Amino acid sequence: MKINIVRRFIQILILILFILGNLKILNILEGNLSSSILFGGLGLSDPYAVLQIYLATFSVSATAISGALLVLFFYSIIASRAFCSWVCPVNLITDFAYFFRKKFNYAKDTRVIRLPKNFRYYFLGLSLILSFVLSTPAFEQISFVGVIQRGIIFGNVMAIGVAFFIFAFDAFILERGICSNICPLGAFYSLAGKFAFVRVEHTVENCTRCMDCKKVCPEKQVLNIVGKKNAFIKSECISCGRCIDICKHDALNFSIRHNKEN
Amino acid sequence: MSRREILKKGIKGASLALAGGFIWSIATKSESKILLRPPGALKEEIFNAKCIKCGLCVEACPYNTLKLASFKDDIAIGTPYFTPREIPCYMCEDIPCTAICPTGALDVDLVSTDEKLDIKKMQVGVAVLDMQNCVAYWGIQCDACYRACPLIDEAIYLEYRRNDRTAKHAFLLPIVDPNFCTGCGKCERACITEKAAIFVLPRKIALGSVGDNYIKGWEKGADKRLENVDTSLKFKKSKAVDYLNDGEF
Numbered sequence: 001m002k003i004n005i006v007r008r009f010i011q012i013l014i015l016i017l018f019i020l021g022n023l024k025i026l027n028i029l030e031g032n033l034s035s036s037i038l039f040g041g042l043g044l045s046d047p048y049a050v051l052q053i054y055l056a057t058f059s060v061s062a063t064a065i066s067g068a069l070l071v072l073f074f075y076s077i078i079a080s081r082a083f084c085s086w087v088c089p090v091n092l093i094t095d096f097a098y099f100f101r102k103k104f105n106y107a108k109d110t111r112v113i114r115l116p117k118n119f120r121y122y123f124l125g126l127s128l129i130l131s132f133v134l135s136t137p138a139f140e141q142i143s144f145v146g147v148i149q150r151g152i153i154f155g156n157v158m159a160i161g162v163a164f165f166i167f168a169f170d171a172f173i174l175e176r177g178i179c180s181n182i183c184p185l186g187a188f189y190s191l192a193g194k195f196a197f198v199r200v201e202h203t204v205e206n207c208t209r210c211m212d213c214k215k216v217c218p219e220k221q222v223l224n225i226v227g228k229k230n231a232f233i234k235s236e237c238i239s240c241g242r243c244i245d246i247c248k249h250d251a252l253n254f255s256i257r258h259n260k261e262n
Numbered sequence: 263m264s265r266r267e268i269l270k271k272g273i274k275g276a277s278l279a280l281a282g283g284f285i286w287s288i289a290t291k292s293e294s295k296i297l298l299r300p301p302g303a304l305k306e307e308i309f310n311a312k313c314i315k316c317g318l319c320v321e322a323c324p325y326n327t328l329k330l331a332s333f334k335d336d337i338a339i340g341t342p343y344f345t346p347r348e349i350p351c352y353m354c355e356d357i358p359c360t361a362i363c364p365t366g367a368l369d370v371d372l373v374s375t376d377e378k379l380d381i382k383k384m385q386v387g388v389a390v391l392d393m394q395n396c397v398a399y400w401g402i403q404c405d406a407c408y409r410a411c412p413l414i415d416e417a418i419y420l421e422y423r424r425n426d427r428t429a430k431h432a433f434l435l436p437i438v439d440p441n442f443c444t445g446c447g448k449c450e451r452a453c454i455t456e457k458a459a460i461f462v463l464p465r466k467i468a469l470g471s472v473g474d475n476y477i478k479g480w481e482k483g484a485d486k487r488l489e490n491v492d493t494s495l496k497f498k499k500s501k502a503v504d505y506l507n508d509g510e511f
Binding site for chain 1: 284
């Protein structure tokens with residue numbers, strides 16, 4: 001089965017479980033992506049949010065810290081940045097915006113603004129510094145990820161406006177701008193996932209250099225080794241599996257990282 | 263330019279204008295509301311810093327009292343609040359909203375006595391009564407807020423006074439005692455006037471503060487407040503001169 005279909009299914013399933021939890025129909029996931037309770041007992045928290053709260057107040061309860069460590073552990077050991085493509089609801093909007101952009105050929109328009117890929121890392125650093133200086137979790141106060149996910153889970157009409165803004169930005173202003181240039185949460189997870197085990201592996205013997213993978217990849221820079229050497233993809237990869245779906249020659253696959261390369 | 267091009271440009275322009283307009287309307291909103299936090303909330307600034315915006319308190323509340331703030335609510339987006347006129351706090355004994363908070367932004371210690379949950383300690387706010395628009399102060403018999411109060415005769419009590427206008431009726435005047443009022447808002451919910459004549463405000467906004475100048479001489483131990491008092495005189499030398507020269511005389 002196509003990985004993309006499985007991914008969409010999981011992405012939507014998580015949101016539905018949250019909605020059902022919120023409506024007190026099904027008690028699997030309660031809360032939202034910032035902090036939640038799984039199966040009525042296991043606390044999970046967004047490590048980036050908890051880090052900001054810690055920098056702002058220097059006191060965070062044990063529940064939040066253990067929940068954040070669990071999540072951090074999962075993404076940094078298992079799958080790098082899988083949050084971005086398998087969980088985050090903003091991904092649904094930005095993927096649609098990208099589809100729209102390609103379908104109606106907005107990609108060829110003159111570029112409105114240019115942002116370096118590294119911008120998100122500066123933004124991440126700035127948000128942490130500001131959290132400390134202003135004694136308030138800086139990015140959480142303006143987090144579009146937060147607005148969108150809460151809007152979906154708790155049903156807030158105002159979130160549609162923000163969703164539309166994100167769509168318009170990605171579709172007409174900067175290609176994949178929100179997720180791969182701006183979002184500090186994605187930057188956080190790509191740093192956290194540096195040593196994650198489940199990675200996309202490239203087998204150079206199978207590669208025909210058709211570059212289909214580069215056409216669909218949301219973070220093209222991670223595929224710079226395609227056609228050159230056997231290697232595992234860098235942690236900026238959001239593990240969406242698009243390249244695996246499209247590769248007809250079995251050159252790309254999810255795999256457990258080990259040290260055979262080079 | 264082809265028709266297709268014009269359509270494309272039109273969609274792009276309209277979308278950007280809509281999205282920009284939405285952001286603009288958020289940025290320039292001017293309405294300011296005073297909102298109440300759930301039981302056990304820390305001081306506003308620390309609460310804002312500690313709240314992770316997970317909405318677990320919202321889900322824990324069995325009465326759907328709590329809501330998460332949106333842009334229009336003029337407080338940090340995603341933080342919980344409630345509007346007593348719509349749904350008040352029913353002061354659950356097990357305080358599920360406070361107990362579930364993962365970050366401690368809702369602090370169980372603030373609503374406990376001797377490590378046991380005690381909802382009567384909650385200080386969400388304090389009820390304030392508008393005597394002008396309370397029909398009980400007109401002489402009409404209404405004790406809706408008094409009856410609704412979970413701490414009846416403590417947080418709200420009735421004062422009886424002779425109605426001189428009719429010379430044969432009594433006023434039953436509701437009076438709030440801030441020492442007991444938890445700010446649950448059931449009185450505000452119950453109030454019969456079109457816009458509630460009794461309403462809950464955060465304690466910081468509703469209550470005054472005496473300072474060091476006055477002591478209740480008839481209360482035992484009230485003079486303890488004087489122990490660390492700052493007795494240096496704080497006169498503004500120019501004040502008297504300004505007063506005389508201000509042109510009022």
